[in-house]
Amino acid sequence: MFFKRMSEMSAEDMVALWNKGFEGYYLNSSLDMSKFMARTVHEGLSLEHSLVLFENEEPIGFVMNGFRTIEGKKVAWNGGTGIVPEYRGKGFGKHLMLRNLQLYQEQGVDTAMLEALVQNEAAIKLYQKVGYEITEHLVCLQHTGELNVNLLESNFPERYILRRGHPVEINAVPFNRPMSAWQTQWPSMKGGESVFVTVAEEMVGYALFKRVYAENGSLASFVLYQCEARPGREDETEILKAALREVYAPLTSSCTRLTMNIRYSNKGLNELLAGLGFTSFVDQVHMLHHI
Template identity: 45%
Template sequence: MITYKVLSEFPIKDVSELWNKAFEGYIVNASMPLDRFITRVASEGLSLEHSFACYVNGEQAGIVMGGFREVSGKKVAWNGGTAVVPAFRGKGIGKAMIARNLELYAELVVDVAYLEAISTNESAIRLYETMNYELVDRLILLSNEHKLDMTDWSSHSYTVTRGLAIEVGTLLFYTPGEVWQSQLPSLKDGESVTVYDGDEAVGYGLFRRTFDSYGNLAGITLLRCESAPNRLDRESIVKAALREIWQPTRNCKRTVHNIRASNRTLIELLDQLGFNVFMEQVLMVQHLNK
């Protein structure tokens, strides 16, 4: 018999242990220590009250975690992690959990549901498709640990300013987008650059920086970089933003997380700079409450 229990009824340590147990042997190592797990729950807005553990005849068999936001007047849900304990894989537990999760979305009157899946995890993608999720784009993750040669990118007529991530929400052409972890509520520790052509804002970038215990720059992670629509100088705008974000004279690790493959201008510029793809995901959506 399959039963479910909401995660808010567990001590957080037990939730973390179930997460690690369910993701054991997964394509990508998603296990994490307790402190990092707590940070992820908070930073990604995951709801323990609306996430659950799955039991089969009284034994823990899986976990589903989800987050919920109001975006542009619609209630949006994100599947922040679904995994089956190894001993129960291949027995239809994943499908049962997704079905229960969709029932939960209906109870909460969710309008749109998103999730990501590793692009090589074909069985999971097929499962989500049978549950009426549609694949809408690929998400690219890249890295570069070398110094960047951006000398030719320094000559432009734009003004570039730095600020907090939340500040780009005031730009007329900013949209929240469909990638949960790149939306402003997930970037409380994020930074931004805004590109101006005269007094007009024409582009922006969102990123995070990390530092070592001595205050030295350790890494920069790019999350979004876009120009205003219908700009003929789109490539030049993105170049100006990237040069400010990447701080090319600094020695640090540079990564790019979940950039949409449809953003060809950005992908091509990153390729020119020597960034290499280390993982791809698929972005999937289901429109509910129609």
């Protein structure tokens, strides 16, 4: 048993190992070459600092890693871990994770994060054994068709001022959540947008989202990544409604509307989305390890 860097493999072998490692997974996570490379770039994954586990010269497992500096601390993200089916349940995953934590130490990482499907109990237990802790539950929601405009009507339409901006601007919001799930952070918002809600020049809410377009240029879907109201506001629901009206407009469009890894503890947002008819299609846990 030995390790290599993923960058030492050919692109074709990387993609083949990814697909083999996720074979039989709860979700269809298979990727073709273009999607694999796009994901690597968009999520800031480092092939040089991603590991491949070999047994008898055969690649049998991998972990892909991304790195960011957040509030002065180096943060690592496990952007995908897979073991080839015939080698699962034999302790190879633990060897892989322990070596990966060693790599994090070598790279001066302060905090490591990952997400795991709630159904993947074996993986969650493995991560806990090597020091990760569950810090949040996350949900991905979907809605197809028109939204009920009446449910997002404001009781105080003149109070809330909305402004569009760039995702990086949330750094200036005092209540932003920099350690949210990796793919919901502003550096992952290539082509994304932000919405800011103010009352009497006070910042009271924000959202991060993307519009996805079909090849013919038509709007295919909206994806919401973060939507927060300033903590302690009695008008939290009104703030969130104002942000959602802007994010998902035009509300009468019949395209798909999604959320990506919204935290369960954001109860006000989840209640609003449930009332609008959004339903869950992925549930995950967010896990952290302080190195």
